[in-house]
Amino acid sequence: MTEKTVSGAEWSVLRIVWTLGSCTTREVIDTLQNESDWKDSTIKTLLKRLCDKEFLTTTKQGRQFTYQAVVNEQTAMNQTAVTMFSHFCAMKQGQTLIELIEQEKLSRSDLQKIEKLAHVRAMTAPEQVDCNCLPDGTCD
Amino acid sequence: MTEKTVSGAEWSVLRIVWTLGSCTTREVIDTLQNESDWKDSTIKTLLKRLCDKEFLTTTKQGRQFTYQAVVNEQTAMNQTAVTMFSHFCAMKQGQTLIELIEQEKLSRSDLQKIEKLAHVRAMTAPEQVDCNCLPDGTCD
DNA sequence: TAGTATAGTTTACATTTGTAAACTATACAA
DNA sequence: TTGTATAGTTTACAAATGTAAACTATACTA
Numbered sequence: 001m002t003e004k005t006v007s008g009a010e011w012s013v014l015r016i017v018w019t020l021g022s023c024t025t026r027e028v029i030d031t032l033q034n035e036s037d038w039k040d041s042t043i044k045t046l047l048k049r050l051c052d053k054e055f056l057t058t059t060k061q062g063r064q065f066t067y068q069a070v071v072n073e074q075t076a077m078n079q080t081a082v083t084m085f086s087h088f089c090a091m092k093q094g095q096t097l098i099e100l101i102e103q104e105k106l107s108r109s110d111l112q113k114i115e116k117l118a119h120v121r122a123m124t125a126p127e128q129v130d131c132n133c134l135p136d137g138t139c140d
Numbered sequence: 141m142t143e144k145t146v147s148g149a150e151w152s153v154l155r156i157v158w159t160l161g162s163c164t165t166r167e168v169i170d171t172l173q174n175e176s177d178w179k180d181s182t183i184k185t186l187l188k189r190l191c192d193k194e195f196l197t198t199t200k201q202g203r204q205f206t207y208q209a210v211v212n213e214q215t216a217m218n219q220t221a222v223t224m225f226s227h228f229c230a231m232k233q234g235q236t237l238i239e240l241i242e243q244e245k246l247s248r249s250d251l252q253k254i255e256k257l258a259h260v261r262a263m264t265a266p267e268q269v270d271c272n273c274l275p276d277g278t279c280d
Numbered sequence: 281t282a283g284t285a286t287a288g289t290t291t292a293c294a295t296t297t298g299t300a301a302a303c304t305a306t307a308c309a310a
Numbered sequence: 311t312t313g314t315a316t317a318g319t320t321t322a323c324a325a326a327t328g329t330a331a332a333c334t335a336t337a338c339t340a
Contacts, residue, residue: 007327011227019229019273025287034275041330044288049327063287063336077228078239084224085244087151088217089159094250099218100237101257104225107269110234111262115255117241122251129247133159135174147297165317181300184318189297203306203317 004053006076012036013046014055018073022059022066091131144193146216152176153186154195158213162199162206231271 006014016031017023029043047067050056058065085093101114146154156171157163169183187207190196198205225233241254 005326008227009328015227015229015273019271031274038328039330040287041332042328045328045330048289065288073229074232074235077232077236081224081236081240082243084221085240087148087155089155089213090245092214092217093244094246094254095214096217096221097237097240097244097246098250098253098257100221100225101254101261103222104233104237105230105269106234106237106261106265108262108265108267110238110269111258111265113238114234114241115258115262117238118251118255118258121241121246122248122255125246125248125251127248129245129250131159133155134171145296149298178298179300180317181302182298185298185300188319205318 004055006050006053006055006080010046010050010053010055013043013050014069014076015073017056017067017069022068024064024066028067089131089133090129094129144195146190146193146195146220150186150190150193150195153183153190154209154216155213157196157207157209162208164204164206168207229271229273230269234269 013028013032016028020027020031025044025047028047029040032038032043047056047065051058051067055070056067057070058067060066085096088096101111106114153168153172156168160167160171165184165187168187169180172178172183187196191198191207195210196207197210198207200206225236228236241251246254
């Protein structure tokens with residue numbers, strides 16, 4: 001039951017499928033070649049691997065495939081992000097979030113949600129979060 | 141000038157070095173074996189690779205190495221996070237941040253900083269952020 | 281119907297990563 | 311001085327990843 005992961009190149013392909021919705025190999029290739037110089041074969045390989053890993057399913061019409069994403073894009077993004085954070089020192093995660101909020105382009109409504117959420121969570125938040133980098137102890 | 145990357149296993153080793161500060165191979169091995177079942181050789185290999193990639197430098201005393209991290213932990217975390225976000229649909233990044241703020245254990249003071257920052261940024265934020273998944277267009 | 285342009289499949293191959301055994305050199309103990 | 315426990319180096323090897331050529335099957339054209 002090894003958790004399948006999406007590689008970097010595969011992620012690019014998935015984004016196209018998520019965005020186009022149900023689409024053919026040809027559509028994926030044409031769209032991707034607009035922003036990369038991957039050969040047709042390369043993209044076909046990536047699509048195949050995503051099917052093998054069950055991130056995509058297909059429907060056939062004649063000899064052609066139509067792909068559908070199995071996972072929802074937002075869900076995949078969130079999971080990827082949470083997983084990445086799980087490899088970070090707990091004590092320093094807040095600062096990384098701050099950096100992201102500073103760096104990323106965000107809509108007013110998302111920022112307002114964030115503001116509200118942070119406000120609410122702050123009311124029951126611990127004074128500090130300990131470093132979990134060592135079995136025992138604290139860093140810094 | 142290919143950007144060197146830190147693999148998952150290497151990240152675990154780096155965390156130890158960041159936390160212990162200047163430390164010997166033996167200290168890294170003992171610490172890591174407390175939480176994993178990697179063999180000595182495995183850890184030595186990872187340390188070597190991190191030196192090759194110049195994420196660590198060494199000082200020698202006698203035949204022994206002492207390692208120092210070249211990059212700052214917080215900086216590395218932030219960069220990793222920003223890079224990851226750059227592979228995400230711009231329109232949906234806000235929601236991922238919200239998810240992280242919901243999921244992660246955060247200190248009151250970090251949450252307060254986030255609240256304040258979001259408030260300030262909201263004042264000049266765009267009404268919406270467009271999807272950048274396709275060369276041209278919008279998803280959803 | 282024969283030919284050709286495609287869609288999909290197979291094979292390929294270098295690099296990175298996870299994982300570690302085997303080997304070499306040396307500091308220190310007896 | 312010699313042996314032994316370690317520190318470090320070399321070699322190994324499978325799986326994952328990036329990248330793609332070569333091949334096969336088939337739908338449609340002429």
